[in-house]
Amino acid sequence: MKCHRCNNEDESLFAMSSKGMYCRACVGFKRIIVQEDIIVEKQVPPVCDSDYLLEYSLTKYQKEISKQICDNIFDTDILLHGVTGSGKTEMILELIEKCLKEKISILIVISRRQVVLEISERLSHIFKNCKVTPICQGYTSDLDGDIIVATSHQCYRFIDKIFEIVIVDEVDAFPLKGDLVLNNIVQNCCSKHLLYLTATPDEYFLNKIKNNEIMLLKIVIRPHYHNLVVPQVVLNLKFVLYYFLYCFIKQRIKTDHLILIFVPTIKMCKKLNYLFKYFKCDYLTSKTKNKEEIIDKFKNKQINVLFATTILERGVTFTKVDVCVFMANHMVFDESSLIQIAGRVGRKIKAPTGDCLFLCDGVSDQVNKCVKSIIGANDEKMSLVSKNN
Ligand SMILES: [Zn+2]
Structure with a gap:
């Protein structure tokens, strides 16, 4: 059975x-x-065939990846490994456009509800006239559209391989990471091939690549061509780290950058928020009720410093931001989450640089791997750019 x-x-x-x-x-x-x-019911194919409209153009590296995706996805599964801020959404637009034109049903799977809503909104501007349907908590009555964007938890509604192409964002993150049942449910939505997007491929995908079960496409260059910001690591006793944190905030607050501090636990979030209240700060955890309001206040600079748990490690982009991880050696931070956190810095063309500080009270393999991986990506980028010049 x-x-x-x-x-x-x-x-x-x-x-x-x-x-x-x-x-x-x-x-x-x-x-x-x-x-x-x-009874297998195929998803109604898209009825609209709009070209995508962007106000900016893709870099030649992004264009090359887009082309590779369209040329190969009908023959094989693909893993797109793009460094943080490489513009993965931009690189799937050509594929979506192709699917719309050729009446191929397409599903985009995204981990977080908030990001489902944001991407749906964005896609409906990029593909004018098309019906983009978000499916997530609170949005489950309408399952039809030219482009469907759903959380992985909502994919159970689409058993029986009804989409020809399925794009899965952030395969290496919660809730897909390590959840075989959920992964199978997502894969069972797809009759042809899947395109996986990630900034940090895990063992599972590295093995698949090694065994030629999946095609790897990699992009190490952000659209603004600047290097990824390499975290500065400070190793010291815990009570000394408080002093380093104080100095970081005091120094960075003089600039026009926002200051985002990641901490391992909710308890520590509250504690630091209390200790540093002099700096006009606030905190955000999974328990926070008014998350949107706090993020908006931070973006509008009504708050200078925001303490957050890993809840903010992905999916949110701040224009000018410096980042510190307090107790980066804590077990809640693994290589992948630390890479994502460091990747919050310098994402925008207007602000391609910034500071990233990891404060540790013990040696951590994950911190070392993260730094090594970022330096490696920068080296790869440099050699690629110099080869092409
Ligand atoms: Zn089952």
Whole structure:
């Protein structure tokens, strides 16, 4: 017996109900009866064929990647490994345009609800006249559109491989990372090929690349051609780190940059916010009710310093920002999250540089790997640029 939604074949995870056998591995997503014949309904193909409209043009590196995606995605799965801020959304526009023109159904899967809403909004401006449908908590009544953007948790609605092309953003992050059931549910939406986007491919994908099961496309150059900011690492006793943090804030507050401080726990967030209240600060954690309001206040500079847990490591772009990670050696920060955090700095053409400081009270493999990886990407970028000049 096999669950056609999550591929579970473990007998102990099937149970009997009054209507028939169901799968317990994915029952959290609504119970389905396994023996029932599933009527495969293809997603209605797009009806609109608008060209994409951007106010700026892609770099030659981005154009090359876009072309490679369109040339190969109908023959193989692809992993697009782009450094933070390389403009991954821009590089999928040509593929979306092609799908719209050739009436190929396409689904975009994104981890966070807020980002689903933002990308949907953005795509509806880029593809004028097209219906872009976001599907996430609070937006589940309409499942039709030319372009569907959904959280991974909503993909259970689309079992039976109804989309020809599926784009999956941030495969290396929560909630997809390490969740086999959810990964299978996403893959089972797709009848042809998947395009995965990531800034930090994990073991699973590195193995797939090694075994030629997936095509790798890599971009190490941000659109503004500046290097990625390499974090400065300070290793000292914890009470000394408070002093370093104080100095960082005091020095950076003189510039027009925002100051974003990542901390490992909610408790520490509150503590630092209290300690440094003199600097006009606030904090943001998964428990914060008015997240949008606080982010807006920070962007508008009504707050100088924002303390945050890893909740802000991805998906949010601030124009001029310096970043510090307090206790970067804490176990909640792994290589991938530290790369994302450092990648918050210098994303915009208007502000391509900034400061990034990692404060540690112990040696951490993850911190070392992160720094090494960023330096490696910069080296790769330099050799590519010099080769092309
Ligand atoms: Zn299942």
